[in-house]
Amino acid sequence: MKQEVICIVCPRGCLLTVDSERDWAVSGNHCARGIAYGRAELQHPVRSLTTTVAISGAAIARAPVRSRGELPKETLPEVMAALRRCRLEAPVRRGDTVLADAAGSGVDIIVTRDLDRVTETEGEPA
Numbered sequence: 001m002k003q004e005v006i007c008i009v010c011p012r013g014c015l016l017t018v019d020s021e022r023d024w025a026v027s028g029n030h031c032a033r034g035i036a037y038g039r040a041e042l043q044h045p046v047r048s049l050t051t052t053v054a055i056s057g058a059a060i061a062r063a064p065v066r067s068r069g070e071l072p073k074e075t076l077p078e079v080m081a082a083l084r085r086c087r088l089e090a091p092v093r094r095g096d097t098v099l100a101d102a103a104g105s106g107v108d109i110i111v112t113r114d115l116d117r118v119t120e121t122e123g124e125p126a
């Protein structure tokens with residue numbers, strides 16, 4: 001079966017055709033990276049995840065987080081549900097793990113920004 005997918009590896013955005021009945025043959029690519037992308041996207045799609053998590057005691061209400069690597073696309077709803085349940089407490093440091101082995105993927109979700117603790121009355125770092 002032939003399926004079409006747009007390559008997102010570079011801004012050129014080639015329209016790839018991937019044929020699962022011909023050993024995942026890829027056409028429409030303008031470089032070799034498109035072959036790897038087209039095959040991976042249809043056989044085992046992955047995505048990086050960037051979002052925010054609730055935090056208390058910091059100057060902002062939500063801490064920016066990201067996946068330490070790429071997650072299987074099918075795990076994203078489960079990972080997002082787990083992150084919605086997370087509540088961080090300031091201070092946190094860039095690289096701190098928010099969710100280890102997210103959805104059994106082997107990939108951790110980490111904080112991407114230092115957030116100090118602030119006093120409630122002054123909004124100043126404690």
Ligand code: SF4
Nearest residue numbers: 007010013014031034
């Ligand atoms: S196939 Fe190559 S040139 Fe085309 S979008 Fe993908 S990376 Fe860019």
